[in-house]
Amino acid sequence: MVNIRNVALSAYRSALADGTSGGFSKTQSLKKIEKPGKSDFAQAVDSEIRRQRMDDPISASRAQEIAAQYMKVEKPLSETVTDSLKKVNDLQTEKNMMIEEFASGRTQNVHELMISLQKAGLAMRMTSAVRNKVMQAYRELAQMQF
Structure with a gap:
């Protein structure tokens, strides 16, 4: 199961570790985003979510089964x-x-x-x-x- 808090912390750590390659550092001030698109942090969050989903494919399929179970109507x-x-x-x-x-x-x-x-x-x-x-x-x- 994907935990949002863990994903955000992991993405933050990976973005901090990636400070030299276009990421952000601890001392970097907040700047306006000139161009639309995903920030480095958002990209790190997306990649971490994809990684966690790939690590645990059973939970994704289980979630689909549970959703399908609740969506079907057995009797009126x-x-x-x-x-x-x-x-x-x-x-x-x-x-x-x-x-x-x-x-x-x-x-x-x-x-x-x-x-x-x-x-x-x-x-x-x-x-x-x-x-x-x-x-x-x-x-x-x-x-x-x-």
Whole structure:
């Protein structure tokens, strides 16, 4: 992975070391650039970035894979929401079933009951939070003037 700070420091060091061949020295004052183009420092930064990318081609290909993974859409939003609501409903159904089994004495596993209660409660709170955000966004859109 290319680290900007390391690239800049490395380019600065190489430009300082190159003071006799058109680079810049520590005592050289800042001058206006008369002609458009890249300064020695910018050229050193570019060459250092190219060098680091060549040293680590795996990270460049990995970055492309990650970008492609995030860019593809596996299923539409409506299906995602529907699937999420089905999972929340399943957790609620499982919770109710475990409460009935525990109350009737068929099971004595308190730990699994408490885990099921927490899962269902957390899923319901998350669903409510998402619903509230969607409603807030809808209200903001409704109030916009076009």
